């Protein structure tokens with residue numbers, strides 16, 4: 231069952247194929263500040279509507295997107311290389327309950 235979500239102000243809407251069974255708690259310098267919980271999906275299965283702004287840093291492999299109105303982190307996606315996946319900030323998904331899913335620590339320390 232597809233799951234909807236949105237940023238805080240509602241300008242950006244996301245839709246994914248199903249609720250995540252697990253989410254990543256990444257330890258990169260950005261995620262440590264933003265407290266994202268990332269769910270991975272194949273890009274073709276994700277729908278994102280509304281304007282986002284990409285922040286690009288470090289090795290410049292991915293763009294990390296946020297809503298320009300409310301600042302909510304929304305997703306990341308590749309800038310070139312095909313990873314076969316993109317990351318959605320699971321905190322935006324309707325009904326997301328961190329205590330109800332497995333939280334896996336992902337080591338991207340930089």
Ligand SMILES: [Zn+2]
Pocket residue numbers: 237238239240241242297298299300301302
């Ligand atoms: Zn917003």
